Amino acid sequence: MTERILGILQEAFTRILAASIQVTLPLTIIGFTLAMVIAMIMALVQYAKVPVLTQIARLYIWIFRGTPLLVQLFLAYFGLPKLGIVMDAFPCAVMVFALNEGAYCSETMRSALESVSEGQIEAGYCAGMNYLQIMWHVVLPQAFRTAFPPLSNSLISMLKDTSLAATITVADMFMAAQRVVGRTYEPLWVYIEVALVYLFFSTLLTILQRAGEKRLGFFTSKEVNTKKEVRA
């Protein structure tokens, strides 16, 4: 590796890192948080079988899971202005990622809610609890435990998928790399470099996921934790 390439990589690293802090991470965090809110609402509406809203949720999920993310991005950024709806690239990307991810995650959450056995809900009623009390103390904690690993996987996927936002002019990590490549004609090394930065962030998230699963896994483990405080 020549000194020239090392110089390019060093400069590119600063730009990639800046783009990650200014764009990729905010896009991921805001987009995913909104996706969780959307997913939670869509999942609960279906779980509680609320009429009309359930059908709306199904329609939304059907559309956003059935069409490519890239097409959704293009449609929102280049297509909607034809209807007079103009958005900046970043908020547009946040919206598309939130809606797309929300559709997938709502299915994860719905199946997690449904995986809590009917018998426990009946036992809750028999113990004198009402629907909301049962949801809060029994169903939601267990569903959260079940949904946590797949939702973490979704978050990691989304972090990587944000690179698609570069196609609608969002100046993310990948666009920062592309620009350096455009100037220097060093696609091999610079793209390896940006790949490694993505790898770093997804590894970090994987480690967090492991730690989270361990914390949440207490009630499914066979091991007895005698130190655990009692919180009823």
Next chain:
Amino acid sequence: MSFFEVKDVKKTFGTNDVLLGIDLSVDKGDVIAVLGPSGSGKTTFLRCINFLEKATGGTMTFDGETFDLAHIKKKEIAKIRKKTGFVFQSYNLFLNKTALQNVMLGLTSGRKMKKEEAKKIAEEMLEKVGLKERMNYYPGQLSGGQQQRVAIARALATSPEIIYFDEPTSALDPELIGEVLSVMKQLASEGMTMLVVTHEINFARNVANKIVFMDGGHVLEAGPSKEFFENPKNARTKEFLNNITTQHET
């Protein structure tokens, strides 16, 4: 005078008439064993009288108030449920809660009792079923027999006037049945009112004071336990008892 009475309880699933009019009256301190072949509607009957299933018809009198089972209001259901306990065949413990929390939840959440007070009661109940040392274990860390005893403690904690049991030992390995039956026997001796669907013929014979024999959605025979076993009147009852004795001999 019976404090609890149901009359003409009917249940239809689609076109399947499962309960064709069940009558039952219960006095304080009664231990009633409900016997009958599988598919005869025993579970459905228990579920209907605790409103886990909506009965198609029938009435219930509980502590002097009479309710129409097919048109009972949510509020009335909640009120009656606070006076009853239910023990399921499959325990149905809350998997995210320890044994102690399982027993406390009906008090703290269902009845807004203070935590310290609920904890005291829960510990007492777990002691009664012999599981105080296991109070911080999760259901997944307990054997089936232990889980069912926690479930009994959970039902007891809210001081119900009657506890319904739906085949409480049927899901257990044979060596674990005894510990659950002995807890139930102890409750019976303390005067707890219990309505027990069971296949444990010895429990029915030795612990129950009344027997209800169901088949095909009807009560075919009902009466004092001694009379039922020594002098069954109905032909189906005789056949059922014969089958059980031959099974036990082989």
